[in-house]
Amino acid sequence: MMKKLRLTMQLVFTILTNGYTYGFLNGKIYQGSLKYACVPGLNCYSCPGAVASCPIGALEALLNQQGFHIPFGALGFLFLFGSLLGRFVCGWLCPFGLVQDLLHKIPVFRKRKRLPFHHILKYGKYIVLLFLVCIGSLFLFGGFVKVPAFCKYLCPSGTLFGALPLLAANEPLRSQIGGLFFWKSGILLLLLVLSVKVYRPFCQYLCPLGAIYGWFNRFSLAQIHWEKERCVSCKACERACPVELSTNEISCSPECIRCGRCIEVCPEECLHFSRIKHKNKKDE
Amino acid sequence: MHFWKNNRKFTWLLGMVLGIFFLIMGALRGQFAVIWRKAVMICMECIGIG
Numbered sequence: 001m002m003k004k005l006r007l008t009m010q011l012v013f014t015i016l017t018n019g020y021t022y023g024f025l026n027g028k029i030y031q032g033s034l035k036y037a038c039v040p041g042l043n044c045y046s047c048p049g050a051v052a053s054c055p056i057g058a059l060e061a062l063l064n065q066q067g068f069h070i071p072f073g074a075l076g077f078l079f080l081f082g083s084l085l086g087r088f089v090c091g092w093l094c095p096f097g098l099v100q101d102l103l104h105k106i107p108v109f110r111k112r113k114r115l116p117f118h119h120i121l122k123y124g125k126y127i128v129l130l131f132l133v134c135i136g137s138l139f140l141f142g143g144f145v146k147v148p149a150f151c152k153y154l155c156p157s158g159t160l161f162g163a164l165p166l167l168a169a170n171e172p173l174r175s176q177i178g179g180l181f182f183w184k185s186g187i188l189l190l191l192l193v194l195s196v197k198v199y200r201p202f203c204q205y206l207c208p209l210g211a212i213y214g215w216f217n218r219f220s221l222a223q224i225h226w227e228k229e230r231c232v233s234c235k236a237c238e239r240a241c242p243v244e245l246s247t248n249e250i251s252c253s254p255e256c257i258r259c260g261r262c263i264e265v266c267p268e269e270c271l272h273f274s275r276i277k278h279k280n281k282k283d284e
Numbered sequence: 285m286h287f288w289k290n291n292r293k294f295t296w297l298l299g300m301v302l303g304i305f306f307l308i309m310g311a312l313r314g315q316f317a318v319i320w321r322k323a324v325m326i327c328m329e330c331i332g333i334g
Contacts (some may be wrong), residue, residue, distance in 0.1 A: 035323040036316045044331045045323035053323040057330065061322035062315055073310030073319055076303050083299025151328035164330035173326070175332065181332035249291035 002260040007089065010098040013041075016051075018095065018161065023048030025212045027170030040085065041094030042209050044155065046162035048169070055081070056133060056155075056209055060148035074115040078212055086220030087213045090203055091257035096157040097203055101190035103195040112198045122255065128154065129208035147153060152180070156188040199242045203257065214254025217226045222258060224251035227270040237262035237271060 002047050017039045020030040038055040045053045055077050062071035072271045081089055090097050104111070115121055127151065136149025150156055163181065167174050202208050226247060238246055240261040245253050250262055250271070263271045310316060326333025 029326055030325070031324040033320075035318045038319070044327075044330050046327040050323075053319050057322065057327070058319045061319055064316060067315070069315075071310075071315065072306045072313060073315030076305075076307030076310050079303030079306055083296040083303060084299065143299050146328075148329050151327065152332075152334070154332065158327075158330035159332060162327070163333075166326065166331055173331075176333045178333065180334075184332035216296075219299070221296040 002264040006260060007101075007252075010094075010101070013093045014095040017041075017043055018047055018049035018051070020049045020051055022167065024165055027168070027173070029166075038074065039093075040077075040081040040089040040250050042096050042155075042157045042207065043094075044151075044158040044162040046158060046166065048162075048165050050161070053146075054157075057148065057151055059150060060133060060137040063134065064148060066144045068138070078252055082213050083220055084095050084269030085213070085222045086217040086258065087210060087254070087256060088220070088222040088258040090210050091259040094203075094209075095161065097200060097257070098162065099192075100195040100202060102201045103192060104199055106196050109197040113242055115201065115205065115212055116196055118129070118204075119264055124205040125207050125211040125214075128206055129211045133208045150208060153183070154187060154206065156184070156191050159188040200257075204243060204255065208259075211229045211254075217256060218252045223265065224256070224260070225272055225274070226250060226257060230268050230270040232268055234267060236265045236267060240265040254255070 023029050026091060027048065029046055029048055030186070032051070034051045035045060035053050036070075037052050038058050039052045040055070041051075042056060043050055043052075043054050047058050055074055058077070059071050059074035062069060062074055088202070132150040137146060163184070167177070191202050191206075198204075231247065233247075235247070237250060241250065242259060242261060243255045243257065245256055250256055251258070258273075263273065
């Protein structure tokens with residue numbers, strides 16, 4: 001039930017936030033006033049269907065301005081979404097998360113939840129956030145010219161949802177393809193193939209938005225509550241968790257994407273989204 | 285860690301208030317216009333051309 005609900009919500013949200021069909025047909029992007037606002041997930045604003053802005057793109061655009069300005073506009077959206085939802089955004093509302101989820105369902109390869117050296121690699125997303133999004137956007141790359149370094153050199157969402165549909169429908173853009181496009185396409189291809197074997201490799205190891213929302217996980221409104229006193233330590237939740245968290249870590253950990261698989265498999269129903277304590281059917 | 289665990293009933297509210305404050309500050313400084321201007325042009329860097 002939870003799986004179907006999540007998949008439906010991911011699909012509906014992706015279609016709603018990328019529903020500008022005219023853009024896909026004509027190789028153009030939406031230019032209306034909705035783009036003053038950001039969507040919660042990683043959703044390139046150069047996707048022909050995108051009806052709002054990407055929060056990481058917005059953060060980089062503000063950091064790219066001349067001089068240093070605190071990027072209040074982007075931080076406001078990140079604090080709002082983060083405080084309300086934490087990484088629920090990653091599990092339920094992110095279009096690139098949906099793509100990785102769908103690829104992981106393909107029944108080839110023996111599935112893995114994590115990459116080897118996960119305990120080190122999981123810090124990759126913080127390095128990306130610090131060096132590519134913040135420092136990179138401020139001054140480092142392009143010979144001290146400010147560039148949105150994450151979008152330019154890494155973001156696979158921009159390549160998949162922005163570049164490919166735009167280039168397919170826009171002939172003049174196609175003629176400008178160069179080395180950078182092949183570099184980004186290579187990264188996208190690697191991540192897509194890896195997603196078939198490993199659960200959400202981009203979200204676990206590289207996504208700067210996941211790094212930001214992960215910080216909000218410990219106190220966001222959307223939490224998974226664990227009734228410790230009713231838990232029988234069967235570890236069903238730990239086995240079901242796609243990112244291999246222990247019962248103690250579920251919800252509070254910056255890695256928890258609130259997918260709800262633990263809630264679904266708990267035989268004692270001691271995990272749930274609401275703060276209200278559920279009555280166990282066996283207690284009645 | 286314990287601070288966040290013990291106070292999370294209200295911390296999310298504080299985060300939201302801060303978020304709204306940041307949005308107002310952003311609006312006053314004209315930052316939404318910067319975001320909009322970037323978002324309505326095809327971002328060449330984002331699509332791997334620029």
